[in-house]
Amino acid sequence: MTNPAANVPLPPAVSVLGLGLIGGSLLRAAALHLPTDGWSPSEQTRAAAAADGYRVSATLDEAIERSAENNALIVLAAPVTAFDGLLRRIDAVAPHSRLTDVGSVKVAVADQVAGLCPSARYIGSHPMTGTQYSGWPAGSGGLFEGAAWVTCLDEDSDIEIWAEIAGLALTVGSRVVPADAPSHDAAVARISHLPHLLALALAQVADGGGALTAALAASSFADGTRVAGTRPELIRAMCEANRDALIDALNDVLGILGVARGSLASTGSLVKITETGYAANQRFRVHSSQLTDIELHADDDLVEQLLSVGLAGGHVVGLDNSGDHLLVRALYPAED
Amino acid sequence: MTNPAANVPLPPAVSVLGLGLIGGSLLRAAALHLPTDGWSPSEQTRAAAAADGYRVSATLDEAIERSAENNALIVLAAPVTAFDGLLRRIDAVAPHSRLTDVGSVKVAVADQVAGLCPSARYIGSHPMTGTQYSGWPAGSGGLFEGAAWVTCLDEDSDIEIWAEIAGLALTVGSRVVPADAPSHDAAVARISHLPHLLALALAQVADGGGALTAALAASSFADGTRVAGTRPELIRAMCEANRDALIDALNDVLGILGVARGSLASTGSLVKITETGYAANQRFRVHSSQLTDIELHADDDLVEQLLSVGLAGGHVVGLDNSGDHLLVRALYPAED
Numbered sequence: 258m259t260n261p262a263a264n265v266p267l268p269p270a271v272s273v274l275g276l277g278l279i280g281g282s283l284l285r286a287a288a289l290h291l292p293t294d295g296w297s298p299s300e301q302t303r304a305a306a307a308a309d310g311y312r313v314s315a316t317l318d319e320a321i322e323r324s325a326e327n328n329a330l331i332v333l334a335a336p337v338t339a340f341d342g343l344l345r346r347i348d349a350v351a352p353h354s355r356l357t358d359v360g361s362v363k364v365a366v367a368d369q370v371a372g373l374c375p376s377a378r379y380i381g382s383h384p385m386t387g388t389q390y391s392g393w394p395a396g397s398g399g400l401f402e403g404a405a406w407v408t409c410l411d412e413d414s415d416i417e418i419w420a421e422i423a424g425l426a427l428t429v430g431s432r433v434v435p436a437d438a439p440s441h442d443a444a445v446a447r448i449s450h451l452p453h454l455l456a457l458a459l460a461q462v463a464d465g466g467g468a469l470t471a472a473l474a475a476s477s478f479a480d481g482t483r484v485a486g487t488r489p490e491l492i493r494a495m496c497e498a499n500r501d502a503l504i505d506a507l508n509d510v511l512g513i514l515g516v517a518r519g520s521l522a523s524t525g526s527l528v529k530i531t532e533t534g535y536a537a538n539q540r541f542r543v544h545s546s547q548l549t550d551i552e553l554h555a556d557d558d559l560v561e562q563l564l565s566v567g568l569a570g571g572h573v574v575g576l577d578n579s580g581d582h583l584l585v586r587a588l589y590p591a592e593d
Numbered sequence: 594m595t596n597p598a599a600n601v602p603l604p605p606a607v608s609v610l611g612l613g614l615i616g617g618s619l620l621r622a623a624a625l626h627l628p629t630d631g632w633s634p635s636e637q638t639r640a641a642a643a644a645d646g647y648r649v650s651a652t653l654d655e656a657i658e659r660s661a662e663n664n665a666l667i668v669l670a671a672p673v674t675a676f677d678g679l680l681r682r683i684d685a686v687a688p689h690s691r692l693t694d695v696g697s698v699k700v701a702v703a704d705q706v707a708g709l710c711p712s713a714r715y716i717g718s719h720p721m722t723g724t725q726y727s728g729w730p731a732g733s734g735g736l737f738e739g740a741a742w743v744t745c746l747d748e749d750s751d752i753e754i755w756a757e758i759a760g761l762a763l764t765v766g767s768r769v770v771p772a773d774a775p776s777h778d779a780a781v782a783r784i785s786h787l788p789h790l791l792a793l794a795l796a797q798v799a800d801g802g803g804a805l806t807a808a809l810a811a812s813s814f815a816d817g818t819r820v821a822g823t824r825p826e827l828i829r830a831m832c833e834a835n836r837d838a839l840i841d842a843l844n845d846v847l848g849i850l851g852v853a854r855g856s857l858a859s860t861g862s863l864v865k866i867t868e869t870g871y872a873a874n875q876r877f878r879v880h881s882s883q884l885t886d887i888e889l890h891a892d893d894d895l896v897e898q899l900l901s902v903g904l905a906g907g908h909v910v911g912l913d914n915s916g917d918h919l920l921v922r923a924l925y926p927a928e929d
């Protein structure tokens with residue numbers, strides 16, 4: 258694989274349902290490379306996207322019909338709470354659609370798709386990007402550059418659809434992390450959902466200190482509360498949909514902080530939390546990495562091979578389907 | 594007061610004991626405006642500071658003797674754990690020194706000064722600035738620009754020394770927040786010490802998720818763990834010295850997270866933590882402010898007037914001692 262961008266598999270077209278920060282950014286980024294169509298339940302958003310030069314469908318059914326005509330990949334980019342209605346219409350209008358979503362939880366969405374739209378050729382995905390802003394005007398075609406884009410796999414997954422979605426993610430600048438849905442949900446509970454709850458709790462504790470406390474807030478407070486400015490309903494939607502994994506993460510953090518509190522009260526020492534936490538933080542910094550090309554043969558266990566990339570902390574940086582086999586270029590973390 | 598910088602009270606000279614990030618930065622910043630001398634227990638640091646063109650004393654006693662000759666303000670800029678030894682030598686060599694410190698806790702240091710160096714003319718201070726780096730090479734004369742610099746006051750405080758320290762803080766670019774020591778400690782427990790413990794706990798919970806979790810770490814994780822890279826002994830020194838206030842803050846955060854966990858487990862809802870935390874975070878953003886000049890008269894309760902500035906969330910941005918009275922220009926938060 259000499260030029261990873263030359264023979265990347267891509268869907269014939271992309272249809273984005275929901276044009277907020279992520280959906281609006283994906284419509285902009287995908288439109289540079291392939292035919293696109295977009296739809297939003299908000300007339301104002303549809304008008305804004307159309308005024309910016311993007312093709313927009315007037316109704317949900319029209320968007321789904323167009324996606325079927327174009328053999329398009331449908332991307333559910335609405336809040337997870339709106340998926341139910343979207344899936345019912347897709348099942349009614351074009352039940353065999355190629356389908357993905359960009360929601361931040363994956364087990365719950367996979368269950369929903371299996372229940373409401375069982376004939377869809379579905380691969381869940383999650384681009385790990387965003388800002389504290391939302392809505393069409395906040396979007397940017399560059400939002401996916403350098404982001405980790407999780408693509409979900411299990412033993413029943415259709416590798417052809419997976420390759421198209423992974424190819425789209427690579428084409429808009431992301432690195433692709435294959436993962437099974439429960440492992441994804443456990444991971445994001447720890448590195449995304451829990452940080453939101455900690456930021457909200459810290460803001461509340463600080464606010465309890467009054468005006469002097471606010472006057473002294475410095476960089477450690479600003480860093481620790483940055484995501485507390487996210488709209489509460491967005492935080493609720495992602496955290497509540499990942500209930501079991503988030504309870505595990507909350508149990509862990511309550512345990513660590515409770516032990517630290519007990520140690521501080523009884524002996525005055527914080528040696529355990531400071532040294533264990535510092536070492537854990539250092540382990541997260543990977544200083545070098547290693548490129549490996551993997552040739553996937555149809556008679557091998559393709560899913561297992563792809564999942565092993567993600568489980569090792571690696572990601573896919575190139576795909577080539579020009580030969581007899583799908584070639585996967587992966588980048589793994591390496592010891593210094 | 595037309596030009597707040599013209600008649601700012603300043604100490605005749607400054608002697609900085611300890612040349613790490615804060616001390617080294619203060620030596621650089623102060624040297625632009627008045628005579629300075631520095632000392633570090635590390636021969637390597639003394640050599641580095643001297644090579645950069647700063648006057649450095651070879652021994653602690655020499656530094657203290659020079660400060661007495663120059664009527665200098667001594668600044669304790671070593672880790673709080675080294676204050677004991679420094680104070681004993683100051684009491685032996687120059688017991689009536691003008692004295693401040695830049696430690697991040699104030700009640701414990703005031704107690705230490707009262708016990709070990711009772712004749713010193715002491716005002717505690719705390720410039721609320723820093724980076725995750727440490728040592729002389731990490732310092733910068735611009736470190737104090739825009740920072741909140743707390744100056745401590747109680748009913749026995751000497752306003753003349755306070756004005757010199759506040760003037761030094763203004764001169765190096767900080768805004769001055771007058772506060773009593775217990776209120777300072779309660780505030781920094783909430784907006785500095787607790788955020789460090791949350792960052793350490795979050796790093797540990799994330800690390801427990803394995804390599805896939807590390808591969809997915811995104812901006813909310815990076816923000817939430819930024820200060821977990823601080824050297825553990827520095828975090829311990831500041832947190833353990835502020836034990837009682839930090840236990841209060843830990844109790845609050847454990848309560849908030851525990852309630853959220855219970856609600857998520859029993860009803861699946863995170864409405865309380867998301868809405869209360871979001872509102873608290875919004876309150877911390879002050880969008881406008883209001884300038885007020887205060888004329889301090891010797892027969893008024895000067896300390897109470899200054900403390901009222903900090904308690905209202907305001908800070909001192911100008912000082913003028915050219916007339917009969919000390920003029921204080923204060924900036925208060927204002928409603929939009």
